[in-house]
Amino acid sequence: MKSGEISEKFVAVRLTGGDDITPEVKEFMSRYGVRGYPTLYVMNAAGHVVVPKVGRTVDAMLAALAEGGTAETKFAELAAKTDPAGKKEYRDGLKGRMAWDDVASLIEADVKTAPSAEVYGELAGTYAACGRTADERATLEKALKLYKDAKDRTAWRIRLATMDHDLGKATSREEADQFVAASTKALEDLLAKMAKEKDSAGSAEVNVALGSILQRMGKADDAEKRFDAALAADPKGRAAPASLMGKANCAWSRKDWAGCKAQLEKLLAEFKDSEEAKNAPRGVENCDKKMASEKK
Amino acid sequence: MKNVSLAATVLALALGSVSASPVRADDVKTEPAAEKSKIQWVEGWAAGRAAAAKAGKLMLVYVHRTNPG
Numbered sequence: 632m633k634s635g636e637i638s639e640k641f642v643a644v645r646l647t648g649g650d651d652i653t654p655e656v657k658e659f660m661s662r663y664g665v666r667g668y669p670t671l672y673v674m675n676a677a678g679h680v681v682v683p684k685v686g687r688t689v690d691a692m693l694a695a696l697a698e699g700g701t702a703e704t705k706f707a708e709l710a711a712k713t714d715p716a717g718k719k720e721y722r723d724g725l726k727g728r729m730a731w732d733d734v735a736s737l738i739e740a741d742v743k744t745a746p747s748a749e750v751y752g753e754l755a756g757t758y759a760a761c762g763r764t765a766d767e768r769a770t771l772e773k774a775l776k777l778y779k780d781a782k783d784r785t786a787w788r789i790r791l792a793t794m795d796h797d798l799g800k801a802t803s804r805e806e807a808d809q810f811v812a813a814s815t816k817a818l819e820d821l822l823a824k825m826a827k828e829k830d831s832a833g834s835a836e837v838n839v840a841l842g843s844i845l846q847r848m849g850k851a852d853d854a855e856k857r858f859d860a861a862l863a864a865d866p867k868g869r870a871a872p873a874s875l876m877g878k879a880n881c882a883w884s885r886k887d888w889a890g891c892k893a894q895l896e897k898l899l900a901e902f903k904d905s906e907e908a909k910n911a912p913r914g915v916e917n918c919d920k921k922m923a924s925e926k927k
Numbered sequence: 928m929k930n931v932s933l934a935a936t937v938l939a940l941a942l943g944s945v946s947a948s949p950v951r952a953d954d955v956k957t958e959p960a961a962e963k964s965k966i967q968w969v970e971g972w973a974a975g976r977a978a979a980a981k982a983g984k985l986m987l988v989y990v991h992r993t994n995p996g
Contacts, residue, residue, distance in 0.1 A: 638967040642986045644975030645968040649992035659972050660990065668992040676980040685987070692987060699985045883949045891949050914949035 633689045641673075641696050654802055658762055661799045663729050673699035679728035681706075731761035748774060748781035755787070764794060782869075785825075785833040789840050792817040798847075815844055835865035839873045846880055855881040872898055872905035879914060888925075892918035 637643055646656045648668060659665070663672065663680060673682035673695050681702050685695040706728075709721045725733045738754040751774035758767035771787045778784070793814040801807035818841050825833040842857030858877040861870050875898040882890035895911045895918070902908055968989075969975045979986045 634965050637987060638965075640984065642975060642979040642982055642984050643966045643968050644972065644979075644986045644988045645970055646972060646975075646988065646990045647970075647993055648990060651993050653971075655972050656990070665990050668990060670990040672988045672990075674979075674986045674988050676976050676983075676986070678976065681985060696985060696987060703985070880948045895949065917949045 633693065637689070637692055637696070644674075652802055657800060657802055662731065662761055671695075675699075675703060677730070678732075679706075679725075679730045681728065683727075729760070731757050735761060735763070735766075746777075748778040748783065751778070752781075752783050752787070755790070759790075759794075768794065785830075785836040788821060788833075789818065789837060792821045793840075811844055811848055815841065818844070831864040832868045832870070835861040835868050835870035835874070838864065839870045839877060842874070842877045846877065846884075849884075851881040851884045867901075872902040872907040875902070876907040876911070879911075883914075883918075886921075888918045888921040892922075 646659055647653075648656055648660065648665075669687070671685035671687070671692070672680050673685060675681055681699040682695045685692055706724055709717065709724055712718065712721060722734070722737055725737070735754065735757045738750060738757055741750050742754055751770055755767050755770040755774065758764075758770060768791065771791050774781065775784065775787055775791075781787075796810035796813040796817070798807060798810050798814070801810050818837055822834060822837045822841070825837055838857045838861035842854040842861065845851075845854035845857060855878055858874040858881070861874040865871065875894050879891045879894035879898070882888075882894060892915055895914045898905070899908055899911050899915075966987075969978050972988075975986055975988065
């Protein structure tokens with residue numbers, strides 16, 4: 632049987648999530664960006680994701696495993712390159728493989744030779760990806776001291792305020808509820824600081840973060856108030872597209888398909904180049920489907 | 928490639944992953960052949976990596992959810 636070939640040629644590893652998830656599996660999902668079940672990867676023993684998209688049939692799995700062998704040979708050749716273009720390609724390859732510890736080492740070198748707000752932010756994000764919380768905190772604190780005008784300052788402050796209660800690390804519903812409550816309190820404190828600093832753009836970003844948490848808790852009406860507050864504080868700022876997407880999600884959860892569509896269309900009209908706008912057409916389509924099925 | 932931009936992560940926070948979202952409405956998950964096949968599984972990440980290192984082989988990593996009931 633073909634499935635037996637998988638066990639003969641490769642090591643088949645099963646990780647179980649859901650209600651019985653272990654801290655080990657939780658950490659794996661966070662590190663490797665697992666967003667849903669089931670997820671299949673081909674990986675090597677160093678922890679690199681060699682083939683990130685694997686089909687669900689046995690034939691597709693065998694094809695992905697063969698592809699993985701070829702990819703490993705090519706990557707070994709890339710690692711040996713010493714010219715600038717080759718080094719960049721190797722670095723991008725490491726990112727693609729989610730080899731975050733290796734990526735962090737390379738960015739640490741950049742921080743020493745060519746420091747900038749962007750490099751610090753990238754390093755902090757990479758530490759977050761590999762669960763190095765203390766390093767991430769130290770990097771963000773240093774970045775805040777060094778770069779007073781960095782565009783990501785508020786994002787850094789939000790992360791510092793909430794990183795001890797990272798929802799991605801909760802292993803039970805009870806723990807998730809505790810993290811949500813602690814993060815909400817921390818963000819409300821940060822919002823009060825922003826108000827004192829008269830930082831309306833920062834207040835908008837914090838309100839979006841609060842709205843997102845409330846939405847996760849199923850409190851759509853309270854969440855929408857936060858998104859409205861964000862839009863009122865900074866109608867055209869960087870938090871505005873996320874606020875509109877948040878309002879669309881609130882409307883969706885109330886089964887207000889027309890209201891949801893209106894927010895998505897506003898997002899597309901006013902912030903067509905935003906990350907959120909990339910998903911909006913699919914949302915509009917789904918709203919139309921819902922409205923059509925209700926008319927029948 | 929996984930996005931490690933902290934700003935994007937924070938701003939997006941749960942917006943793309945909330946259950947009530949129009950952009951996720953069509954997500955359908957089906958059980959892969961892996962679950963029903965006769966594959967010999969190593970349970971757990973550390974155990975899997977150790978087995979792969981010892982055997983000098985690549986891993987097929989399957990992340991699934993326990994079935995309720």
